[in-house]
Amino acid sequence: MTAPNIQRALIIVGHGSTVNPDSAMPTWACADEIRRRAIFDEVQVAFWKEEPSLRQVLYTVESREIFVVPNFISEGYFTQKVIPRELGLPGQSAAEATTTRLPDGRLLHYCPPVGNHARMTEVLLHRAREVAPEAPPAETSLVIVGHGTALNDNSAVAAKRQVALIHELGLYGEVLAAYMEEPPLVSDWATLTTMPHVVVVPFFVADGLHSYQDIPVMLGMEPDPGEAMSRREVFRKNPRHLHGRKLYFGSALGTDPLIAEVILDQARAAAAGGTP
Amino acid sequence: MNHHAAFQEWVHTGGRIVGQAAVEPVENGYRLAHREDADAIRAGDLAWDALELFTRPEEARTVALYDEAMAFRPLKTAPNLRRGWRLELETAAELHLAIEFLYPAAIGLWVAQREGRLRSAPLKETLGRQSGMYAVTRKATPGQIDATLASCCNSCGGCLKTILWATPEQKKALPAGKFEAASPADELPLHCHEACNLFVGTLRDEIKK
Numbered sequence A: 001m002t003a004p005n006i007q008r009a010l011i012i013v014g015h016g017s018t019v020n021p022d023s024a025m026p027t028w029a030c031a032d033e034i035r036r037r038a039i040f041d042e043v044q045v046a047f048w049k050e051e052p053s054l055r056q057v058l059y060t061v062e063s064r065e066i067f068v069v070p071n072f073i074s075e076g077y078f079t080q081k082v083i084p085r086e087l088g089l090p091g092q093s094a095a096e097a098t099t100t101r102l103p104d105g106r107l108l109h110y111c112p113p114v115g116n117h118a119r120m121t122e123v124l125l126h127r128a129r130e131v132a133p134e135a136p137p138a139e140t141s142l143v144i145v146g147h148g149t150a151l152n153d154n155s156a157v158a159a160k161r162q163v164a165l166i167h168e169l170g171l172y173g174e175v176l177a178a179y180m181e182e183p184p185l186v187s188d189w190a191t192l193t194t195m196p197h198v199v200v201v202p203f204f205v206a207d208g209l210h211s212y213q214d215i216p217v218m219l220g221m222e223p224d225p226g227e228a229m230s231r232r233e234v235f236r237k238n239p240r241h242l243h244g245r246k247l248y249f250g251s252a253l254g255t256d257p258l259i260a261e262v263i264l265d266q267a268r269a270a271a272a273g274g275t276p
Numbered sequence B: 001m002n003h004h005a006a007f008q009e010w011v012h013t014g015g016r017i018v019g020q021a022a023v024e025p026v027e028n029g030y031r032l033a034h035r036e037d038a039d040a041i042r043a044g045d046l047a048w049d050a051l052e053l054f055t056r057p058e059e060a061r062t063v064a065l066y067d068e069a070m071a072f073r074p075l076k077t078a079p080n081l082r083r084g085w086r087l088e089l090e091t092a093a094e095l096h097l098a099i100e101f102l103y104p105a106a107i108g109l110w111v112a113q114r115e116g117r118l119r120s121a122p123l124k125e126t127l128g129r130q131s132g133m134y135a136v137t138r139k140a141t142p143g144q145i146d147a148t149l150a151s152c153c154n155s156c157g158g159c160l161k162t163i164l165w166a167t168p169e170q171k172k173a174l175p176a177g178k179f180e181a182a183s184p185a186d187e188l189p190l191h192c193h194e195a196c197n198l199f200v201g202t203l204r205d206e207i208k209k
Helices: A025-036 A077-087 A120-131 A155-169 A186-192 A209-219 A231-236 A258-273 B003-011 B035-042 B059-065 B092-102 B106-114 B123-128 B132-139 B142-153 B197-208
Strands: A008-014 A042-047 A065-070 A098-101 A107-110 A140-146 A174-179 A197-202 A240-242 A245-249 B021-026 B029-034 B052-054 B085-089
Touching: A008 A025, A008 A258, A025 A042, A025 A258, A065 A077, A065 A258, A077 A107, A107 A258, A120 A155, A120 A197, A120 A258, A140 A155, A140 A186, A155 A174, A174 A186, A186 A197, A186 A209, A197 A209, A209 A245, B003 B092, B003 B106, B021 B035, B021 B092, B029 B035, B029 B092, B052 B059, B059 B085, B059 B092, B085 B092, B092 B106, B123 B132, B123 B197, B132 B197, B142 B197
Parallel strands: A008 A042, A008 A065, A065 A107, A140 A174, A140 A197, A197 A245, B052 B085
Antiparallel strands: A098 A107, A240 A245, B021 B029, B029 B085
């Protein structure tokens, strides 16, 4: 069924959403960028909540070799259970790329999620600098926000790992993690931090209601949780003067141009080590 | 035959309609528009210039993102593609990409169906696989499934795809045409080989009522 001159496909998997048009955007943007570079014969996306779905996507590519990279921040329920199941793969540890021979003979490399990659620290720091270029890092508290929840979600673990890595670099006066659904809570930022400048970066792929609305409300930047705010409104207002500090709030990481490099790296690592 | 060659052959042998989009080869490439706008132009009631012009395949995503009321369209085969645009593309590759953005996976599923490779999954199998918040759908009653079929999949307000996975009992929930894979020669069929996440989510809501 494969076309003779189509060899390698990349499929970037995003969560997608049935209510938020911005959820899929970072995944689309990475696919556009990688397609433009003509590194792969085919570049496709797939989503859990949108189309093409994980159940459709393998019908859309014709390459003999397929690289699947989850555009997710953490290993967990989606990367270890939902994506492999929907693609018809055996259960995956996702710590390393695994290679499966599909029933039609094609080779599928299932790669670790982008959030696992060493360069994500660079992405976080890039975003923090971009949000608050005038804030001296030594006088700044950097708050990395994870979701934090019960259902096999390692986002808290992923955020903590980044805190440890950035702390070791000694760039910021203070680095800490805060969560939406478990302590330490984002809403306690004023007591959790001590520096005059506070930079808050969500450790999420996509800007959604969490970053447009939930976190700004938890930070006290926005009083009204009623109507959803647009992305521009929220991110344009940096810095806010609250509790005697300057508070800067960044957008999710998936829109950073470095993410496309991370996706390519994850696929390259699979190509180097995964082909039996 | 590969997807690109199959779709090119279709377009150049009279293929014109993909979902609510009309496609036609023109002198310098291809032109896409909403099929109702294309009909209105053919009837002399509308001019091409009156339609907003897009020239990059990625802009098909912009067209497909919101409906006329600026509501998000998570399901691209929902019959609410907005009107008022035209997409002019130079190459066959750009056309292919634009169709992929307007109707994701449609070409691949069509080729697979033609070649007898498209495997449809019965609803029982799809629901049996669900976990987490969707695990409850395994307990769906036939009545709840029928109600979801009627609300989610009907071609008037739900979805334009042809359902390939329904049992004879489930087929009673919608008009017979909804389950017939054949389509007019100038229309690319839109296949639904298994119930989508939107269906499963709606079924969950139906159960939770």
